[in-house]
Amino acid sequence: MELPDDLLYTRTHEWVRLDGTTATVGITDHAQCELGDVVYVELPDQGATLERDAVFGTVESVKAVSDLYAPVSGTVAEVNGALADQTELVNQSPYGEGWMVRLTVAPDCDTSHLMSAQEYERYVQESGH
Amino acid sequence: MEPLVFEKSVSGRIAARLPDCDVPHVDAGDLLGSGSVRETLDLPEMSELDVVRHFTRLSHRNYAIDLGFYPLGSCTMKYNPKVHEMLARLDGFTDVHPLQPEETAQGALTVIHAMERILAEIAGMEAACLQPAAGAHGELVSLMMVRQYHRSRGDTDRNVILVADSAHGTNPASAARCGFSVRSVPSNDRGLTDLGALRSMLDGSVAALMLTNPNTLGLFESDVQEICRLIHEAGGLMYCDGANMNAIVGVARPGDMGFDVMHFNLHKTFSTPHGGGGPGCGAIAVGRELEPFLPVPRIADRGDGQLHLEYGRPHTIGRAHSFYGAFLVAVRAYAYIRSLGAAGLRQVAETAVLNANYVRARLRGHYEIPHDRTCMHEVVISASRQKSRHGVRALDISKRLMDYGFHPPTNYFPLVVPEALMIEPTETESRETLDAFCDALIAIARECETEPDLVRSAPHTTVVSRLDETAAVKQLNVRWTPPEQETSV
Amino acid sequence: MSYTPHTDADRDAMLAAIGIESPENLFDPLPASARLSGLLSLPERLDEISLVHHMRDLASRNAGASRLVSFLGAGLYDHFSPAVVDAVISRGEFATSYTPYQPELSQGMLQAIYEFQSLVCALTGMDMANASMYDGATAAAEAALMLVDAANRRQVVVARSVHPHYRQVLQTYCTAADVSLVECPYGDGVTDAQEFRSSVTDATACVVVQYPNFFGCLEDLSALLNHCQTVGARTVVVTDPVSLGLLKPPGAYGADVVVGEGQGLGCPIGFGGPLLGFFAFKSEFQRRFPGRIVGMTQDGSGRRGFTMTLRTREQDIRRERATSNICTNEALVALAANVYLCSLGPRGLRQVADLCLQKAHYAADVLTKECSVKLAFGAPFFKEFALYVDTRTPVHDLCRALRGDGYLAGYPLGDAYPELHNALLVAVTEKRTREQIDGLAAAVVRHMGRGGA
Known part of the structure; x- marks a missing residue:
């Protein structure tokens, strides 16, 4: 299971990369592995405002649907349009080309509830999923 | 492979024998308005023997209660009297x-x-x-x-x-x-x-x-x-x-x-x-x-x-x-x-429950049984042991059962049991059938230990093996379309 | 008598294997207070001979189309079904199988459903079709609710010329979903264009119209659908698949969803069930439609195969967020329709539709010329037409008298349309002969006297 050190993680298996006031969000390698081949990704419109923990979209494999939860509050600045017809990017490159949304967040964005790579790894092992 | 009805179509054939018109005939366009009448209709054209053979061959590609044991949990696949x-x-x-x-x-x-x-x-x-x-x-x-x-x-x-x-x-x-x-x-x-x-x-x-x-x-x-x-x-x-x-x-x-x-x-x-x-x-x-x-x-x-x-x-x-x-x-x-009456219906329930508990007793030790006590008409077993030890999932075991001639149980339901296999034998199945089914599941449990790849790649004897369900969604094809007409000179 | 196979020896051995003494112990998990003491109070059991006798007796207390010459339609029709249809659907391999969850063991049914979907698309002129619905009425209701969800508007407009039962089912579904349902009146047998334009607005999620409509008449589909387009309302067209042997399909007019009752395609009337709802739609609704759909794909060795697909819309995966709750549909009836359509082909279905058209018009001519009845509406009709009966003779009385002569004369429209209390809806299928039609006219003359033009 690939877990980049420079990202923060949620209990609902999203990752977030914080760069100034831009937060890039996707799902983890573990999550894509559990889902299997992703066949559909539903993302919000640009400009949508998201509260932390709000559902902002869904990701589907052939036989499962998972909600996507916003790791932090923010406004949708960009969605990954490539996922409209290249859903396999989520499986092939979950932390790279498979990213889902970029949010504009407040400069003092609270990340204290998010996990580090080590914490997330332990969480996945302990919860057995 | 059995071709589609559209692929069997030959222009000019027809199976049905319809009556001639015995009333004065008026042009349909005059009655309905000429703009209302359709020009083309792409239905297959087949003789009656074409139709019979096509659907009989399709029937041979379908499992059913009349062919064998169908212990699909929650679905009560009992015998349907003729x-x-x-x-x-x-x-x-x-x-x-x-x-x-x-x-x-x-x-x-x-x-x-x-x-x-x-x-x-x-x-x-x-x-x-x-x-x-x-x-x-x-x-x-x-x-x-x-x-x-x-x-x-x-x-x-x-x-x-x-x-x-x-x-x-x-x-x-x-x-x-x-x-x-x-x-x-x-x-x-x-x-x-x-x-x-x-x-x-x-x-x-x-x-x-x-x-x-x-x-x-x-x-x-x-x-x-x-x-x-x-x-x-x-x-x-x-x-x-x-x-x-x-x-x-x-x-x-x-x-x-x-x-x-x-x-x-x-x-x-x-x-x-x-x-x-x-x-x-x-x-x-x-x-x-x-x-x-x-x-x-x-x-x-x-x-x-x-x-x-x-x-x-x-x-x-x-x-x-x-x-x-x-x-x-x-x-x-x-x-x-009416053919069972009150006593007969009670016997239905009793036998259904007897059969499920018999399966439970026979599978004990070979599979994990999350709630191993008297069950009703169905028993839920789990392949979690096979998954953690041998990397074989409930789905694989289900597919392997097909090679033994059985329809699989319901799998991955209920959601509260991991790797669930939900077996509902129903009252109409005999002890020999239940024994043969349990023997097959026990043999598969052994295969999970000795030849897990054989189970993971099952089924091996069906008319198709596992299908690419991802492609089925991503290259969606839910209807036949005529092949591109070649331009003739 | 029992269908259970165990001998006493089997039962004893099985109880021993389970480790219990008596079959009674199997029900130990039930508290005594939750159990039935004694047996159910049911009619006595019947052996097979007595059962057949009893059922034949019940069947003989119905006088259907095999005993009366039927001109009764109103949604279900006495169409011809070739013997091959029942021969195929009687095969246990189809009849005693379940929903094809395991594609490797269900290729026969899956391919048949794929073919059915393709046939429905061809008939209706639509992009996609699902594996079937319960019946025409629930298919129409599901279609309307799907379009409501898609539109973020909460009003449905239904033409009063749509089958009254369909409108009632639509009302039942709309009430439960808090959707408002507005009825649009008809004029001369078809939807009133002006009323339609004022009823259907930018608050309307979708419109439900029928083609041919309940009175048998052809709506001006292109005018109705054009108006819908201008206000952004979507359209559900309810249709009779037999009519589509001859009629330009609703898809060609731009319908968003085409639904209907497939009973005419090889399914018996059977006192109204089981029936066959079909549901065809534009591909933009491929993530929203209700029910099952089968797709073509390949296995690991490149062999063609079929499987249920687009499954994440469904209740077993998405639960309360599913696009519908439907799972069991009418697969075996859809198979019958598949066999029927293959047996007829394009020329056969056209011939059936044309026979209906010709005979219905002949019947309308003969009846209006010889009897004191007249056509209720001037709009073009397909296989069914409404007659005004001389007001001195109540329609129900006339029907009763004609029954005595061996005819089911039609459907008294006053049962559903009080304003048409002296009108009778007459259906004529390809099975009716000129002799039967002439016979009906002669009987009407006997009861009402000669009249007409």
Whole structure:
């Protein structure tokens, strides 16, 4: 299971990369592995405002649907349009080309509830999923 | 591979022999308006022998109860007696029109009326209605009645349906269709409704609790009377998902347990053929309080020696089907019940439960059995041991069973058991069949240890092996389209 | 009598294997207070001979189209079904199988459903079709609710010329979903264009119209659908698949969803069930439609195969967020329709539709010329037409008298349309002969006297 050190993680298996006031969000390698081949990704419109923990979209494999939860509050600045017809990017490159949304967040964005790579790894092992 | 009917089509062929026109012929365009007549219609053109061979060959590519054991949990794949097929094809049943005057359809009305009384008796409730076309339709219609019932009492804030976490997906989906929000009630470590959790969820917003009993783990909800009491105390109603009635028919009645409304699946409990996914019949039964809300028309016996269709019912939710439901399915179910009688039906339940417990006993030690105590008509085993030790999943074991000549059990349901395999043998299967099936599952458990790849890559003997379901979604092809016409010179 | 196979020896051995003494112990998990004491109170059991006798007796108390010459339609029709249809659907391999969850063991049914979907698309002129619905009425209701969800508008307009039962089912579904349903009146047998334009607005999610409509008449589909387009309302067209042997399909007019009752395609009337709802739609609704759909794909060795697909819309995966709760549909009836359509082919279906058209017009001519009845409407009709009966003779009385002569004369429209209390809806299928039609006219003359033009 690939877990980049420079990202923060949620209990609902999203990752977030914080760069100034831009937060890039996707799902983890573990999550894509559990889902299997992703066949559909539903993302919000640009400009949508998201509260932390709000559902902002869904990701589907052939036989499962998972909600996507916003790791932090923010406004949708960009969605990954490539996922409209290249859903396999989520499986092939979950932390790279498979990213889902970029949010504009407040400069003092609270990340204290998010996990580090080590914490997330332990969480996945302990919860057995 | 059997080609598609479109690929077998040869221009100019026709199977049906139709009459010539015996009235003066007028151009269709003149009668309908020339712009209304279609120019092309891409249907296949086949001889009768082409048609017969095509569908007979397709039938050879289909597994069925008539071919072998079909222990699909929650689906009650029991034998469908042949005499019922003959009876449902009698002219007097197939040719009667639902809008004929009542006095010319008394036989049909009698079947429906008798079935309603029989189902009410089996349910232990006041009345029954055959209008819903399937179990999910029965749920929907029932929840519409629940909604109307509360509103009729001015109780308009009841917008929550509680659903057990082990429930069929249709329960929450039906509730959402009626505008209810759904809250999931957890199971406890005995696989039964967690009473403590349930108590904490009860308030004035609860419209009803939907409970399957026995539940989808194959376990009887032994606290059912207390659950009914709690829900009623909170002002809610109790819905029984009757998918699992085969376990208790003639032994116990939902109405006596405290349920207010339920659906039956005539295609499960009462042995009408599943037809590859329908037609079914999702008859419902209700207690006295919900009776005024039943769909119309009702069939009334006014004591004048005739049965009547009755529409003037002010509280009805309305009509839920084009006519009166799947009548010819009801004919078969009626014949089934009449040929068994009360003692025979009780024996159905007893034998169904005996068979499931026998399978449980035979598989003990070979598979994990999450709730290894007396089960009802089905037993849920888990392949979690095979998964963690050998990387073989419930799906793989299911596929491998096909190589042994069996239809797999339901897998990955209920959701509360990891790697679930839900086995429902039904009462019509013999001990030899159950033994052969258990021997196969035991042999597969051994293969998981010795040759896991063999199981993971199964099935090996079917007309196709595992299909690319991802491609089925991503390169969606759900209809035949004619190949590009080549331009001819 | 029992269908259970166990001998006493089997039962004893199985109880021993389970480790219990008596079959009674199997029900130990049931508290005594939840159990039935004694047996159910049911009619006595019947052996097979008595059962057949009893059922034949019940069947003989119905006088359907095999005993009366039927001109009764109103949604279900006495069409011809070739013997091959019942021969195929009687095969246990189809009839006793379940929903094809395991594609490796269900290729036969899956391929048949794929073919059915393709046939429905060809008939209706639509992009996609699902594996079937319960019946025409619930298919129409599901279609309307799907379009409501898609539109974020909460009003549905239904033409009063749509089958009254379909409108009632639509009302039942709309009430439960808190959707408002508005009825649009008809004029001369078809939807009133002006009323339609004022009823259907930018608040309307969708419109439900029928083609041919309940009176048998052809609506001006292109005018109706054009108006819908201008206000952004979507359209559900209810249709009779037999008519599509001849008529330009609703898809060609731009319908968003085409639904209907497939009973005429090889399924008996059977006192109204089981029936066959079909549901065809534009591909933009491929993530929203209700029910099952089968797709073509390949296995690991490149062999063509079929499987249920687009499954994440469904209740077993998405639960309360499913697009519908439907799971069991009418697969075996859809198979019958598949066999029927293959047996007829394009020329056969066209011939059936044309026979209906010709005979219906012949019947309308003969009846209006010889009897004191007249056509209720001037709009073009297909296989069914409404007659005004001389007001001195109540329609029900006339029908009763004609029944005595061996005819089911039609559907008294006053049962559903009070304003048409002296009108009769007459259906004529390819099975009716000129002799039967002339016979009906002669009987009407006997009861009402000669009249007409």
